[in-house]
Amino acid sequence: MSSPLSSSVSSPSVSPPPPPPLPSSSSSSSNDVNNSTVAITRSDKKCDIFKGEWVPNPDAPYYTNTTCGFIPDQQNCMKFGRPDTAFLKWRWKPNGCDLPIFNPAHFLDLVRGKSMAFVGDSVGRNQMQSLICLLSRVDHPIDISNTTDDRFKTWLYANYNFTLASFWSPFLVKTKEPDPNNNHPVGLLNLYLDEFDEKWTAQIDRFNYVIISAGHWFFRPVMFYEGGHVVGCSICQHKNITDLTTYYGSRKAFQTAFRAINGHDRFNGTTFLRTFSPAHFENGPWNRGGYCMRTRPFRSNESRQEWFYRELYKTQVEEFRIAKEEGRKRDVRFRLLDSTEAMSMRPDGHPNRYGHSQHVRVGNDCVHWCLPGPIDTWNDMLLEMMRMDGGRSSDEKYSSRELRTR
Template sequence: MKLKWSSIIHKNVFLIKLISALLITVFAFRLFIFHSNEFSPFFASVTGKFEAQFLPPKVLVPENEDLIPQDIEVEKCDLFSGKWIPDSLGPIYTNNSCGPFIDGHQNCITNGRPDSDFLYWKWKPHDCLLPRFDPRRFLQLMRHKSWAIIGDSISRNHVESLLCMLSTVEEPVEVYHDKEYKSKRWHFPLHNLTISNIWSPFLVQAAIFEDSNGVSTAAVQLHLDKLDKTWTSLIPSLDYAIISTGKWFLKSTVYHENAKPVGCHNCPEKYHLEELGFEYAYNATLRNVMDFIAEEANSKCTVFFRTSTPDHFQNGEWHSGGTCKQKEPVSDDEEIELKDVHKILRNVEIGQFERVVKEKMSEDGGSLKLLDFTGMLLTRPDGHPGAYRQFRPFDKDKNAKVQNDCLHWCLPGPIDYLNDVILETIVTG
């Protein structure tokens, strides 16, 4: 009896082991198939056999842009040709989060601008996607680099925009300013990145006589053949520079060449000089600027020349009651044209850039690049401070007459998207 019972137990154990082995085999096979489908989809070949095709591995972008694999295919297009489309995400910073870096005249929301729809648009090139500005990636790519944004108050406007976006990842430390606080420098210690704002509104040597509101007491004395050493002395130490100028050339100015007055624009009677016009001075200045970049700037520094940005004054100008009350970008079915003065400025800019590339540089411009933002910003008449360049201008009198700013840009605002384009330009080469 004991022997018979033992035999039955032995048979049951064998059966249990056999079933368990079969179950384990089936489970293992299904597990293998499941994971294979994750990384190795199978495709039938023309011979009837099955061949595994592995998906390409994910590419991790290193901190140093110079180490980005060269075989990655990146879609390229004209980043400056496109339109503004609705963007529900809005800006990556706020007027509150970036208050310390925003000039009071550009802090539109804090100053009481009642509408906020102008914050919910983004720039979309016609033929490709433009990645959203990634401040963390910018800081990683720019580790141990030095930047300078050189020019007038629009350049300062741009620097503040860039600082606001980067400060969402790391807070910059101001390490330098000049006596008038017009030129400044900031340092991002965790990434060893420096960003400078260099005040040089004409890019050439100039004696300027005006107050903080732009009211002149005398004509500007401009030396067309002498570049401003404030910025030229910095170029050899920089990795990247953005240079621009423009609207300052419309001021009443006496022009000097070879240390002698040669003419003027809006000539003061007492000088008895020939009216040469601002186009003459702008051509001469940009010729010298472009030649300097081509001949003197070292290969280390990539220089971006930014075209001048248009204003949107209507029914007057800066000091003559001009306003800009639009609350949306220009739509596709609307027409907007550059003012004649802006056409002249841009024609000179494009002409001098193309000349120096043809005469003195490689076909693609080498270390000199063009940032043609004129058309992009032309369609954003809603992005200016307008009456809200001052703090709550209508609190005491809702019908008060106040000076409008239809030249600079609210922060946050459309000028932020210059940084999207610039980062993409650097990444794609």
């Protein structure tokens, strides 16, 4: 089956990566957060699919940059000459059970007649691109977008009446470019922490599943507004404005995003929070020679998250818990797709300098993920969570032999 998707699909430039590590603090690690878990039952045992190790998988990858035409250049590591391929040969193994490899036929059957939206930044769009590539073993979508803006795309799997969409909202809340008439530092975005970003909040009633994610953009200089007035800033170094920190802005933004979902009268779908995906810059930040050249995963006892990543993760999970409790009162479902620990162990999976021609001089990308690559595991997790909600065994209907003959 030929793909209608062009291999030259453009993508906006990468999100600004976080700053270099700051002095350590006593903030709790991700392991200290008693987050929601997804239990897989195997022989009457349950386990948390988000805790585990990366183990060899000789059968991977399940698509390539020649079989999937949706991979943008920024994540097309093979196209631009990445010399090693061992980073492709791993799968996530939870402690005490197995996480099934993504089964595209099963996924498309579960979402038949339904719709799914990815809301957030370019890392969230990275997951959607992975999903389309994983589904390409079974079917290809058609572009039904009502805009030429690649940040807002809608795809239809006509054979399954399944709609897939992406909404660009890197802060999840309303933003504006700075007013040149205000005496604010140049380049600061205005972030309205208590106002909905209606580009996505006004449309979520169209979707059965909404996957929310954000994080890296909060590490850039921003001005915070609440109630229409400046209340502070982050990384602005303005002597007359209070520095309220990155985590203040992140927490408030997630509060507002979750309030939009819980307060929407017509939305009765399921919201997934995909937790923060750490970057892996070494030798400095992205614009000062930072790189990510490792070729194998960390073990769980090797990986280490910088304190500012742990703090951002912690605020997300805390606000998720509050929203989930509120959602129970309104019969709105929230699920936590906790990818942070698994991805903190994959310093080998980023494009680094293989997301562009070697003749182009740009910073290394240690934020996004090669396709194929470790990010495909997010969709393994997503399908397992949907399967658990649906109450069907992933082995019940779709065998590997059937999949190969499709």
